[in-house]
Amino acid sequence: MYRQLHNLLLAAVLEGQLPAGTKLPASRLLARELGIARNTVIEVYENLRAQGCVEGRHGSGTYIADLSVDHIIEVPRPVEAMPARPTISHIAPALSQRGQSLIAGAGFSRRQWGAFMPGVPDVREFPARVWTRLQNRHWRKAAPERLSYAPEGGLPALRQALAEYLRSARSVRCEPEQIIITTGIHQSIDLTTRLLADPGDSVWLENPCYWGLRSTLQSLGMVLQPLPVDAEGLDWLAAGTRPAPRFVIATPSHQYPLGMVMSLARRQALLEYCRLNGSWIIEDDYDSEFRYGTRPIASLQGLDTNELVIYIGSFSKTLFPGLRLGYLVAPPQLAGAFSKGSAELYREGQLQQQAVLADFITDGHLTAHIRRMRGLYSRRRQCLLEAVQAEFGEQFEVIGNNAGLHLVVRLPDRVDDVAVAEAALRHGVLVRPLSRYYHQSVAGQRGLLLGYACVTEAEITPAFAVLAGVLRKFVKATSA
Amino acid sequence: MYRQLHNLLLAAVLEGQLPAGTKLPASRLLARELGIARNTVIEVYENLRAQGCVEGRHGSGTYIADLSVDHIIEVPRPVEAMPARPTISHIAPALSQRGQSLIAGAGFSRRQWGAFMPGVPDVREFPARVWTRLQNRHWRKAAPERLSYAPEGGLPALRQALAEYLRSARSVRCEPEQIIITTGIHQSIDLTTRLLADPGDSVWLENPCYWGLRSTLQSLGMVLQPLPVDAEGLDWLAAGTRPAPRFVIATPSHQYPLGMVMSLARRQALLEYCRLNGSWIIEDDYDSEFRYGTRPIASLQGLDTNELVIYIGSFSKTLFPGLRLGYLVAPPQLAGAFSKGSAELYREGQLQQQAVLADFITDGHLTAHIRRMRGLYSRRRQCLLEAVQAEFGEQFEVIGNNAGLHLVVRLPDRVDDVAVAEAALRHGVLVRPLSRYYHQSVAGQRGLLLGYACVTEAEITPAFAVLAGVLRKFVKATSA
Numbered sequence: 003m004y005r006q007l008h009n010l011l012l013a014a015v016l017e018g019q020l021p022a023g024t025k026l027p028a029s030r031l032l033a034r035e036l037g038i039a040r041n042t043v044i045e046v047y048e049n050l051r052a053q054g055c056v057e058g059r060h061g062s063g064t065y066i067a068d069l070s071v072d073h074i075i076e077v078p079r080p081v082e083a084m085p086a087r088p089t090i091s092h093i094a095p096a097l098s099q100r101g102q103s104l105i106a107g108a109g110f111s112r113r114q115w116g117a118f119m120p121g122v123p124d125v126r127e128f129p130a131r132v133w134t135r136l137q138n139r140h141w142r143k144a145a146p147e148r149l150s151y152a153p154e155g156g157l158p159a160l161r162q163a164l165a166e167y168l169r170s171a172r173s174v175r176c177e178p179e180q181i182i183i184t185t186g187i188h189q190s191i192d193l194t195t196r197l198l199a200d201p202g203d204s205v206w207l208e209n210p211c212y213w214g215l216r217s218t219l220q221s222l223g224m225v226l227q228p229l230p231v232d233a234e235g236l237d238w239l240a241a242g243t244r245p246a247p248r249f250v251i252a253t254p255s256h257q258y259p260l261g262m263v264m265s266l267a268r269r270q271a272l273l274e275y276c277r278l279n280g281s282w283i284i285e286d287d288y289d290s291e292f293r294y295g296t297r298p299i300a301s302l303q304g305l306d307t308n309e310l311v312i313y314i315g316s317f318s319k320t321l322f323p324g325l326r327l328g329y330l331v332a333p334p335q336l337a338g339a340f341s342k343g344s345a346e347l348y349r350e351g352q353l354q355q356q357a358v359l360a361d362f363i364t365d366g367h368l369t370a371h372i373r374r375m376r377g378l379y380s381r382r383r384q385c386l387l388e389a390v391q392a393e394f395g396e397q398f399e400v401i402g403n404n405a406g407l408h409l410v411v412r413l414p415d416r417v418d419d420v421a422v423a424e425a426a427l428r429h430g431v432l433v434r435p436l437s438r439y440y441h442q443s444v445a446g447q448r449g450l451l452l453g454y455a456c457v458t459e460a461e462i463t464p465a466f467a468v469l470a471g472v473l474r475k476f477v478k479a480t481s482a
Numbered sequence: 483m484y485r486q487l488h489n490l491l492l493a494a495v496l497e498g499q500l501p502a503g504t505k506l507p508a509s510r511l512l513a514r515e516l517g518i519a520r521n522t523v524i525e526v527y528e529n530l531r532a533q534g535c536v537e538g539r540h541g542s543g544t545y546i547a548d549l550s551v552d553h554i555i556e557v558p559r560p561v562e563a564m565p566a567r568p569t570i571s572h573i574a575p576a577l578s579q580r581g582q583s584l585i586a587g588a589g590f591s592r593r594q595w596g597a598f599m600p601g602v603p604d605v606r607e608f609p610a611r612v613w614t615r616l617q618n619r620h621w622r623k624a625a626p627e628r629l630s631y632a633p634e635g636g637l638p639a640l641r642q643a644l645a646e647y648l649r650s651a652r653s654v655r656c657e658p659e660q661i662i663i664t665t666g667i668h669q670s671i672d673l674t675t676r677l678l679a680d681p682g683d684s685v686w687l688e689n690p691c692y693w694g695l696r697s698t699l700q701s702l703g704m705v706l707q708p709l710p711v712d713a714e715g716l717d718w719l720a721a722g723t724r725p726a727p728r729f730v731i732a733t734p735s736h737q738y739p740l741g742m743v744m745s746l747a748r749r750q751a752l753l754e755y756c757r758l759n760g761s762w763i764i765e766d767d768y769d770s771e772f773r774y775g776t777r778p779i780a781s782l783q784g785l786d787t788n789e790l791v792i793y794i795g796s797f798s799k800t801l802f803p804g805l806r807l808g809y810l811v812a813p814p815q816l817a818g819a820f821s822k823g824s825a826e827l828y829r830e831g832q833l834q835q836q837a838v839l840a841d842f843i844t845d846g847h848l849t850a851h852i853r854r855m856r857g858l859y860s861r862r863r864q865c866l867l868e869a870v871q872a873e874f875g876e877q878f879e880v881i882g883n884n885a886g887l888h889l890v891v892r893l894p895d896r897v898d899d900v901a902v903a904e905a906a907l908r909h910g911v912l913v914r915p916l917s918r919y920y921h922q923s924v925a926g927q928r929g930l931l932l933g934y935a936c937v938t939e940a941e942i943t944p945a946f947a948v949l950a951g952v953l954r955k956f957v958k959a960t961s962a
Contacts, residue, residue: 134622
């Protein structure tokens with residue numbers, strides 16, 4: 003009743019049926035007339051009064067206020083008028099330049115599960131029962147502070163647990179104060195860029211690289227300088243005599259998406275170059291826990307004696323992507339600025355979840371889960387390699403299979419990998435085309451990224467057979 | 483053992499004790515000499531090989547690779563050299579311009595709980611048991627998709643539940659497709675700004691306003707044009723003949739932090755002005771569910787027939803801040819761009835939590851909780867008003883107490899509200915100084931923001947007595 007009467011009166015005022023100065027009936031009268039409670043009428047009048055829609059006080063009567071726009075706008079009218087209702091032609095200019103390029107260059111994938119989605123761990127294997135138990139423990143005694151905003155940098159217990167984990171598992175040199183909890187790689191890059199770079203500053207990055215990097219950096223006004231990748235990782239010498247960048251972003255332990263390791267010589271040289279030129283290095287260590295055949299490669303950050311490296315990582319590959327928990331290790335001198343900047347920009351919370359994760363790490367579940375998954379993924383990887391071998395022999399080169407959650411099947415330049423991926427999707431198989439990971443100004447290598455982590459061994463062979471069928475058609479068509 | 487040997491060898495190589503070309507002992511020999519398993523030595527050699535630290539193959543011997551930097555850097559050396567280790571003097575220039583102003587202007591508060599922290603709901607009253615029950619239900623049968631990244635715009639069930647809630651509770655005109663789930667106001671502003679504005683574009687905003695707005699907008703390169711607030715809300719006519727902005731941000735239902743409602747006449751005029759000038763309106767509807775004495779004021783978005791309003795809100799005030807769940811209602815024409823942009827920029831997840839919240843809303847718990855809290859906060863507000871009255875009578879004006887979670891005690895211009903807040907904190911009472919909410923270029927009004935939502939009635943009177951003692955000293959000192 004309240005809402006009906008309110009909306010009715012409001013519409014009548016806005017449409018001019020009740021012009022300014024009109025006296026509204028007394029609440030008692032209107033209530034009797036409509037057969038509703040007088041209190042409802044009073045509530046509606048009060049609400050309209052609060053909005054400045056009616057004037058006058060109880061007793062002396064309630065009058066419609068003057069709402070005419072001409073009465074209000076005394077400022078000069080604008081020069082260019084827009085049509086009464088923006089038409090579809092207004093959409094493109096409605097978006098900003100950066101908005102347009104963000105949408106046009108969007109690289110995210112709508113489907114996130116199934117053979118052979120790259121970069122996705124097997125979340126079915128996540129120990130949900132352990133997690134729920136820890137979760138319930140923290141919810142039973144939720145202190146008010148745990149339900150409020152996060153302190154700068156995140157929950158101290160999680161920063162502590164992470165510092166220990168990163169020191170031992172990734173040879174990262176760090177104290178808990180250097181650790182900033184984020185919602186993942188995107189936020190870590192966003193924070194670092196806003197704190198360390200201004201619009202127009204340049205950044206060196208690997209080509210190919212993760213699409214999310216480009217989107218995040220571009221919409222913060224950075225000038226991207228994609229550099230090639232060779233057998234030793236980012237070939238930053240290819241920059242030649244260009245001025246040193248504000249920062250370099252690289253994946254030294256496991257190049258994304260091609261999979262090579264940056265050699266120690268190149269790591270040392272990069273550190274030295276950045277020291278001499280005052281450039282920062284962002285080390286994206288996104289999945290190096292999963293290495294097959296040899297132990298994980300130690301982080302670049304651990305070699306840095308000059309505090310030039312910002313190390314970033316997340317739990318998206320080790321636990322599950324939807325967790326949205328990542329971390330950043332800031333150089334000691336910048337730790338204060340990074341933790342303040344994070345609190346100011348993002349107003350983080352999720353302390354209950356951070357507490358659960360801290361327990362999960364401290365109780366040894368993280369290490370155990372990674373160990374178990376490494377074995378599982380290693381078998382699946384082997385199974386996929388065998389399927390490729392069985393279908394194609396040595397016809398295509400397979401690269402990047404020593405670590406991580408995916409491998410790359412290289413294709414001849416004449417084969418359109420985007421078209422292959424689209425055709426495969428129509429047959430229910432997800433793959434991502436390698437060429438899409440290259441900067442738009444550079445003709446990328448062709449190939450397919452195949453994730454094997456979220457596919458059981460039983461599923462791998464039949465799914466690859468479907469893909470092989472699709473692929474053969476394309477290869478045949480282009481060689482004819 | 484593995485790590486010790488690895489680090490020992492690596493250090494010897496990096497420090498030059500093992501120069502390039504040195505032949506390492508055979509794994510069998512070294513293992514015997516050190517009394518460790520041969521496999522450990524092989525693993526270390528393999529890992530060093532993967533890093534390019536040693537060369538040579540099994541059988542023909544393992545040699546230290548040439549890691550000298552001079553061997554690597556063939557590019558011209560940089561002109562300006564930095565000291566070997568960046569000193570403290572490098573910190574300031576280490577941060578970018580935007581980074582420096584972000585840190586210098588940081589407005590977030592370290593403490594988030596206690597009398598009289600403004601803007602914080604009573605999270606002790608949150609129905610944690612209901613929440614945990616729903617949470618366990620979803621974790622028992624977690625589909626893989628629920629642990630992965632979120633689909634564009636968020637979980638469909640939550641978008642549906644929210645659309646219904648916003649239509650009925652806030653008179654928002656929306657379909658589920660227009661709703662974008664975010665992590666809160668900060669992310670909603672961030673997304674809107676990146677999509678709709680480029681660096682250098684201007685934005686009109688209320689002065690005073692929420693500090694987080696300024697920080698987010700500034701670090702995205704926006705030019706802030708603070709405009710005064712009067713009894714009818716944002717006085718945008720004060721902009722005079724300035725060019726129309728890219729967008730206007732306002733809190734029409736409950737000005738933050740002063741508390742007034744934007745009048746219907748001004749709403750209508752603002753909508754008309756923006757339509758004519760092609761400006762967007764961002765409506766920040768942060769806490770208008772809590773209104774005392776009259777029903778909540780309907781949203782500005784609901785009056786908009788031209789699809790110019792981006793409506794944003796969050797659950798930080800209605801449920802708890804640490805939840806980090808907010809929403810944005812995009813105009814129909816922009817809904818696709820906003821949902822894509824959100825997926826591309828933030829790679830959201832947290833679908834389990836979104837599913838829990840969807841159930842929480844659908845099962846009626848949100849509405850019930852808001853209703854209960856409105857009664858509770860109303861009594862606490864009354865109690866605080868009485869405490870102010872008892873201590874000071876009519877000495878200070880109290881404003882903004884008709885809605886929300888805080889009120890403002892106005893102070894004379896001669897009283898330094900920042901100093902009062904600092905002194906109060908030393909006595910264990912949290913208040914925030916009103917002047918800090920003003921743009922730095924404008925001398926702000928003086929006053930104290932007092933939150934009453936997270937304080938029980940029993941705590942209010944003694945805590946206010948402490949504050950009154952502090953305040954009296956300052957008032958006395960300045961009037962002497």
